[in-house]
Amino acid sequence: MRSLDNKTIVQGIRNQDKEILKSIYSIYFPTIKRFILDAKGSEQDAKDVFQEGIIIIYRKIKEGNINLTSSFKSYIYSVCRFIWMKQLSKERENAEQLDVYLEYEEIPDVRLDEYEKNEQYKLYQKHFLRLEKECQKLLQLFLKNVPLKEIADELGIGSQQYIKRKKYKCKEQLVRYIKSDPNFKEE
Amino acid sequence: MENKFDWIEKYLMNEMSVREQIEFEESLRTNPDLMKEFLLRRRINDAITEDDILNLRQNLNHIINLETEEPNKRLYIYSAVAAILVFVIVVSGIFLNREKQVEKNSLFASYYSAYPAMMSFRSLSDQNDTTKLMYEAFNFYDENEYDSAAVYFKMVLEKDATNTMSQFYLSVCEIENNNLIEAEEYLSDLIQKKNHIFWEQSNWYLALVYLKQNELDSAESILNKVVQENMTQKPDAEIILKKLN
Incomplete structure (x- = not known):
């Protein structure tokens, strides 16, 4: 298994290079998995945490906001550990103890609001993908301000009035899905 | 309206x-x-409208699931081979005792690995001295330089004797440095302190230290506790206990 330097990793994540992402998974996932299993999580938890860790890092890279001064191994480990600890602290009785522990866990530049935003968006996107494909496409085209005529052509729907009604229904269905999720939090 | x-x-x-x-x-x-x-x-x-994130999620899902399926196929083959091996071992019971002795000696190597480093601090400039020392310690630990890491973890403990994280990682450094007596002392003390997040890990590592020192009764006693108190390492502890007996 080849090792990767930080620059290659950052570029690979930014470009969503599948080969680099595969290598990152092969090299770093076992450590994350071991930590999560040791901390009473499951293999599925480990996969979820790893995925969110990479996505948070991607967001930071995209915003030009990453400060990778240590090895990537330490960085991703810290990010994933932080995510897992935050999840545990929501559920566990000894949340206070965990918070004390997390004082040492402060990660270089992932702020709590970035973590919270990622959690919210993950939930919204999960339910967005539950919508039928036509709904997904329709909402995205509307939000990208594509003219109604073009939307109608692209989706092969003649009536622009129908498109507007459909868009409304799709959005309301999405909001309903989201609000009925047990992990949804009112702000 | x-x-x-x-x-x-x-x-x-x-x-x-x-x-x-x-x-x-x-x-x-x-x-x-x-x-x-x-x-x-x-x-x-x-x-x-975060197309890139939606795409990244999809890619990661694919990679993670693909990578898990392949080992599963291998696992099936390994399971078949293992079944044959079990059969061979059963009919070769006569050799079992001798093999068991060899197995006991290799238990430590089979189950031990250094606990992963945790580190990362927001900004060192506004951190206190203890945190800066921890940062140095974890830098060395992360590079497998356990001698140097131990020095820094000890400095943390000199400033703050209640720092259980530092004590736990110091004990792992001592295992890596083959200072088993010191590791045993640190871990035993951590077990006494009880109310901290490394308590289960301390039990587990102490059992491994006893295994390495060939103090099998002590190892067994700790492993029994791991099982009885349903600690995270219970499945491994049960396997080791079977092998010991």
Whole structure:
């Protein structure tokens, strides 16, 4: 298994290079998995945490906001550990103890609001993908301000009035899905 | 009169006249419920237009599931081979005792690995001395330089004897440095302290230290505790106990 330097990793994540992402998974996932299993999580938890860790890092890279001064191994480990600890602290009785522990866990530049935003968006996107494909496409085209005529052509729907009604229904269905999720939090 | 959801959607989609927009914005300022719903719907719109993130999620899902399927296939083959091996071992019981002795000696190597390093600190400039020492310690630990890491963890403990994290990682350094007596002392002390997050790990590592020192009764006693108290390492502890007996 080849090792990767930080620059290659950052570029690979930014470009969503599948080969680099595969290598990152092969090299770093076992450590994350071991930590999560040791901390009473499951293999599925480990996969979820790893995925969110990479996505948070991607967001930071995209915003030009990453400060990778240590090895990537330490960085991703810290990010994933932080995510897992935050999840545990929501559920566990000894949340206070965990918070004390997390004082040492402060990660270089992932702020709590970035973590919270990622959690919210993950939930919204999960339910967005539950919508039928036509709904997904329709909402995205509307939000990208594509003219109604073009939307109608692209989706092969003649009536622009129908498109507007459909868009409304799709959005309301999405909001309903989201609000009925047990992990949804009112702000 | 349209409902508040229609109203918000019209605003978000730029489907309002200027006069309607002003009226809506005024309502936002005075109606907290409307504001809450508006912010939610705006965030949802942001989230579902993140094509790159949606794409990345899909790629990662694919990679993670693909990588897990392949080992599963291998696991099936290994299981078949293992079944044959079990059969061979059963009919070769006569050799078992001798093999068991060899196995006991290799138990430590089979189950031990250094606990992963945790580190990372927001900004060192505004951290206290202890945190800076921890940072140095974890830098060395992360590079497998356990001698140097131990020095820094000890410095932390000199400043703050209650720092259980430092004590735990120091004990792992001592195992790596083959200072088993010291490791045993640190771990035993951590077990006594009890109310900290490394308590289960301390039990487990102490059992491994006893295995390495060939103090099998002591190892067995700790492993029994791991099983009885349903610690994370219970499955491994049960396997080791079977092998020991």
